[in-house]
Amino acid sequence: MARILPIFVPHEGCPHDCVFCNQRRIAAPVSPEPEEIRERVCAAYRAGLATEVAFYGGSFTAIPVERQEAFLQAVYDTGVSIRLSTRPDCIDEYVIARLKRYHVETVELGAQSMDDEVLRRARRGHTADDVRRAARLLREAGFTLILQAMAGLPGDEGTWQYTAQELAALRPDGVRIYPVVVVRDTALYEMWQRGEYHALTVSEGADAAADMLEVFLAHGIPVIRIGLNPTEELTGGAAAAGAYHPALGEMTRSRLFFRNILRDLKxxxxxxxxxxxxxxxxxxxxxxxxxxxxxxxxxxxxxxxxxxxxxxxxxxxxxxxxxx
Ligand code: SF4
Incomplete structure (x- = not known):
């Protein structure tokens, strides 16, 4: 099993901030520089703690090319495999050629929703068709493709099942499900404080995630994560509302059993x-x-x-x- 060493590059490459996102709160305040990355990866590899490095927390393929290549080179030199997350509108043939050059194996695409109105209200700056096009290009190029999806964004009143169906049709190698968490210092937090956004409760978030999980399971697609990784920052108050719970994945999976119990009881x-x-x-x-x-x-x-x-x-x- 791959041992992933996450390297957070908060908001690097992002053309703007999506309404729900504050990576400096969720992940890390600043990016490490390439030399520090190289040292961290070597140390983790020697200790048997890393077989793969993951660049998370930004739009990796939209980072200025020189800096992007410095990050990639720092890991490439160690021989450890690379995965990264990025936006669907930041994938094209040139990007794919660059990622191939550095032997990137896995690309995680933040799809979030396949409803264009939900994407617009989340200020994502891309459409569902961008997700379809990027997923096709990445699959054709032979990358392992992971799609990230959210439930409960503004305007998402139950369209998460549609999103799950549409994402399943793209045949990813895995998905991550993130019911919305209202994180402080985001536009969504402001909207929530003004009463313009109704946040999911933890229980509603687990129900929504279970709706999506059922769709992915029916298509044989592995769900590799449900809910934000718990951190001291989030638990300490950065998660102001929404579906934040360290055991959200367990809560979601137990709901699937519960639904099947009710079905069996007829x-x-x-x-x-x-x-x-x-x-x-x-x-x-x-x-x-x-x-x-x-x-x-x-x-x-x-x-x-x-x-x-x-x-x-x-x-x-x-x-x-x-x-x-
Ligand atoms: S969701 Fe992704 S693209 Fe949007 S601000 Fe956060 S890291 Fe950037």
Whole structure:
């Protein structure tokens, strides 16, 4: 498994700030210089802590070419593989040729939404067609393609499932799902404070992420991350509202089990009955939910008791229920 060493280059290359984004709060205040990157990568590689370096937090392919190449060269010299994140409107044949020259293997595209109105209101500065075009170019060139998607941006009233369907059709190698977090010192924070933006709650964010996760799973597309990585800065107050929770991924995955439990029960009343749920090996605590949230929900629906057992014949999010 790749051990990724993230190198944050906050807002480098970004033509402007998207309404939800403040990488200096989310990731790191400043970029390291190329020489420092080279030293960090060598040290991490020697310690067995890095097989891949990831440039995150900016629009890498829009960084002025000389500086971009200095960053790439610093890692290329170490022999460690490279991944980077960028914007869909900053990919063309010249960019692809440069990335190939430095043996970049993986490109993460911030798609965020496939609804042009949502993209406009988020001040993304690109369209859904830019995402389609960039994804096609990157796939044709043989890069590993990861797409990043958000749920709950201004104007996104349930269009996240459409976004998931459209992104799945681009056949990425993986996706990241980010329900919106309102981060201080962003335009979205100002909008939220003025009452012009209704933030998702953590629970709504997990529900939205579960909607998207179901779409990606149905297409066999790995979901490699759900929710922002927890940091001291975010936990310490930079996340002012929205779907910020260190266990958002677990909350989302437990919702999938819960949905499948309800489907398996086919609206049978739970009232006064004991419910036995069989789930795949190693998934009992995920099915129970964070702080047993899903068990409490089933009890609130009338179940007199809930037992969750492992069943080696099941996989994924499959469940089998029995009422006693
Ligand atoms: S979301 Fe991406 S493109 Fe927008 S400001 Fe943040 S790093 Fe830059």
């Amino acid at each position: 609206e049978t009343s739970l009232s006064g009955k004991r419910l036995i749920i069989r789930v795949p090996k190693g998934r009992v605590s995920q099915a129970a939910g964070v702080s047993k949230e899903m068990i409490h929900r089933l009890e609130a629906m009338g179940a007199a008791g809930v037992r969750i057992l492992e069943d080696e014949s099941l996989d994924g999010y499959a469940v089998r229920t029995l009422l006693e």
